[in-house]
Amino acid sequence: MINLLSNLKISVPDKIYIKDPESSKLGKRIVEHSILLIDEIGFDSFTFKKLGQKIGSNESSIYRYFESKHKLLLYLSSWYWAWIEYQLVFATHNVSNANEKLDKAIETITRTIAVDSNFSHINEVVLNRIIINENSKSYLTKEVDAENREGYFIIYKRLITRLSDMILSINPTYPYALSLASTIVESTLHQHFLKDHFKSITDCNDSISPYDFLSHLTQTTLK
Amino acid sequence: MINLLSNLKISVPDKIYIKDPESSKLGKRIVEHSILLIDEIGFDSFTFKKLGQKIGSNESSIYRYFESKHKLLLYLSSWYWAWIEYQLVFATHNVSNANEKLDKAIETITRTIAVDSNFSHINEVVLNRIIINENSKSYLTKEVDAENREGYFIIYKRLITRLSDMILSINPTYPYALSLASTIVESTLHQHFLKDHFKSITDCNDSISPYDFLSHLTQTTLK
DNA sequence: TTGAAAATGATAGTAATACTATTATATTTG
DNA sequence: CAAATATAATAGTATTACTATCATTTTCAA
Numbered sequence: 001m002i003n004l005l006s007n008l009k010i011s012v013p014d015k016i017y018i019k020d021p022e023s024s025k026l027g028k029r030i031v032e033h034s035i036l037l038i039d040e041i042g043f044d045s046f047t048f049k050k051l052g053q054k055i056g057s058n059e060s061s062i063y064r065y066f067e068s069k070h071k072l073l074l075y076l077s078s079w080y081w082a083w084i085e086y087q088l089v090f091a092t093h094n095v096s097n098a099n100e101k102l103d104k105a106i107e108t109i110t111r112t113i114a115v116d117s118n119f120s121h122i123n124e125v126v127l128n129r130i131i132i133n134e135n136s137k138s139y140l141t142k143e144v145d146a147e148n149r150e151g152y153f154i155i156y157k158r159l160i161t162r163l164s165d166m167i168l169s170i171n172p173t174y175p176y177a178l179s180l181a182s183t184i185v186e187s188t189l190h191q192h193f194l195k196d197h198f199k200s201i202t203d204c205n206d207s208i209s210p211y212d213f214l215s216h217l218t219q220t221t222l223k
Numbered sequence: 224m225i226n227l228l229s230n231l232k233i234s235v236p237d238k239i240y241i242k243d244p245e246s247s248k249l250g251k252r253i254v255e256h257s258i259l260l261i262d263e264i265g266f267d268s269f270t271f272k273k274l275g276q277k278i279g280s281n282e283s284s285i286y287r288y289f290e291s292k293h294k295l296l297l298y299l300s301s302w303y304w305a306w307i308e309y310q311l312v313f314a315t316h317n318v319s320n321a322n323e324k325l326d327k328a329i330e331t332i333t334r335t336i337a338v339d340s341n342f343s344h345i346n347e348v349v350l351n352r353i354i355i356n357e358n359s360k361s362y363l364t365k366e367v368d369a370e371n372r373e374g375y376f377i378i379y380k381r382l383i384t385r386l387s388d389m390i391l392s393i394n395p396t397y398p399y400a401l402s403l404a405s406t407i408v409e410s411t412l413h414q415h416f417l418k419d420h421f422k423s424i425t426d427c428n429d430s431i432s433p434y435d436f437l438s439h440l441t442q443t444t445l446k
Numbered sequence: 447t448t449g450a451a452a453a454t455g456a457t458a459g460t461a462a463t464a465c466t467a468t469t470a471t472a473t474t475t476g
Numbered sequence: 477c478a479a480a481t482a483t484a485a486t487a488g489t490a491t492t493a494c495t496a497t498c499a500t501t502t503t504c505a506a
Contacts, residue, residue, distance in 0.1 A: 019453095026454075042365035047492065058455045063494075136359040142265035144420050153421065160424040176436040179414055179426045183440075186413045187406045194405060197367050198376065201383040203402045213399040217406075221443045242482095249483075270463065281484045286465075 010086070012078040013151050019065050021075070027065055029055045031079075032121040034072055039126045043073060043134040070141070074152050077138045080131050081155045083124065084109060088162065102166040103215060109163070110188045110211040132192045160185060171222045180221065184214050233309070235301040236374050242288050244298070250288055252278045254302075255344040257295055262349045266296060266357045293364070297375050300361045303354050304378045306347065307332060311385065325389040326438060332386070333411045333434040355415045383408060394445045403444065407437050 009022060021027030033055045038046045046069060052059040066072040088108045095101040113128040139153065147153070163181035167174060174180075191210040194202035204210050232245060244250030256278045261269045269292060275282040289295040311331045318324040336351040362376065370376070386404035390397060397403075414433040417425035427433050 024453080044364065048494090049492080058457095059493095060456080060495090061454050064453080068493075133363055136363060139420070140356055140359060140416075141267065148420060157421060157424050164424075175431070176426045176439065178424050179410075179417075179433075179436045180440070182413065182417060182424045183406065183410045187402075187410065190405065190409045191402055193363075194402075197362070197371060198380060201380050201387075201401050201405045203399045208398070210402075213402045216399065217403070217440070217444055220446070221440055223443070247482080271465090272463080281486095282464095283466090283485080284483050287482080291464075 010079050010082045012075055015150050016071055016075045016152055017066055021065050028121045030062055030065055035126050038130050073138050077135055078155050080127055081159050085159045098170045105163055105166055106215050107211055110214055132189050233302050233305045235298055238373050239294055239298045239375055240289055244288050251344045253285055253288055258349050261353050296361050300358055301378050303350055304382050308382045321393045328386055328389055329438050330434055333437055355412050
């Protein structure tokens with residue numbers, strides 16, 4: 001899978017960027033170091049000026065790739081979900097048992113990424129942290145409907161639809177497949193956040209993982 | 224309940240504000256109209272200058288109540304959860320059946336607030352919309368651990384602990400009571416958001432409510 | 447290999463943001 | 477009624493989130 005990924009390009013809706021950051025060395029440096037810098041100082045304090053200083057490049061050059069830091073976040077978010085989707089499809093392909101299939105999907109979504117694949121300029125361990133901490137900010141805006149119409153969230157929505165389909169193939173009469181699917185994805189991020197910052201309101205820790213909780217929750221509900 | 228609330232003061236951790244906005248007419252106007260303005264233009268575009276213009280008051284006066292717009296959001300969030308907690312305690316008090324008790328709690332958390340109580344300067348209908356759209360931003364920051372230590376999130380955490388206790392009193396061996404409780408609260412907000420903006424990834428709509436989904440989810444899991 | 451096109455860098459500028467500080471004017475209250 | 481307190485007005489600062497222009501470097505096609 002890792003070897004495959006190094007030859008495949010994760011595809012992000014092209015309206016998100018002005019110039020494809022995958023198309024040049026500078027573009028890749030922008031993406032690579034934006035992930036590291038956002039992780040370091042947080043998205044709210046992150047600016048293109050600071051990023052420019054970090055990569056020894058000019059603020060104005062970064063603006064030629066991304067209209068705003070918000071668009072960059074949308075890019076990172078889409079890239080992440082496309083990457084998860086890819087792994088999910090790969091991990092569940094050829095699994096004939098519906099329960100097993102869904103469980104593998106949940107495992108893919110909930111697992112803590114431990115090691116950077118090192119096959120692209122994107123550090124997935126750090127990107128995963130950013131998604132946990134910043135993903136909601138990509139859609140909790142006044143522009144969400146307009147941006148949704150532009151297709152900025154299709155990958156995220158497609159992932160949830162896939163998960164929902166797997167849920168329905170186990171129990172076709174379950175009436176909340178989409179809500180359960182969107183809850184699994186959202187709760188994954190939330191539980192990871194809670195175990196890092198609000199330990200008193202989660203059971204997740206070193207021995208209990210978000211997978212344990214969400215896999216159990218899904219199984220019992222669909223039974 | 225509504226009458227009771229008009230005589231009770233919702234108590235918010237006092238480190239959140241510089242001067243208690245409940246202690247003066249201006250303070251109340253700040254809170255009242257900040258809710259309306261944030262709802263109108265979104266938290267990201269909201270500034271104290273704009274709020275000052277709206278209430279015919281000066282920016283510098285608003286800074287005497289709240290250190291920053293972030294602190295104001297923390298105030299609104301705490302107020303909201305304290306208000307929900309109050310209703311939850313009230314609605315579940317004297318309900319002896321554990322299942323019924325939990326169900327009433329979930330109902331309180333998930334319901335769409337339809338009418339402003341009109342007994343305080345705070346419009347709960349609008350505040351509920353703000354919580355759906357902006358609540359995550361109150362804790363998805365680099366300062367979350369420091370602010371948590373200051374006690375800015377106790378009310379929210381207490382609410383989840385209460386819910387968790389109700390879950391445990393139904394099934395004392397259920398190993399994910401806290402995670403389920405935090406998921407119920409988070410998923411409520413998320414499903415409300417999805418039905419307003421990403422209809423294709425939720426089952427919630429005019430006839431199916433977040434309550435239906437989450438009440439069913441909880442019941443089946445604890446069985 | 448050269449020269450035009452494309453990409454990047456440097457610099458400057460703007461309106462807005464998120465404040466702080468100071469001073470003046472109301473308002474409250476003892 | 478005076479003193480204390482609250483609010484308003486004004487000014488000022490560093491930073492942000494850009495846009496615009498022009499200079500320089502790199503690329504790549506004839």
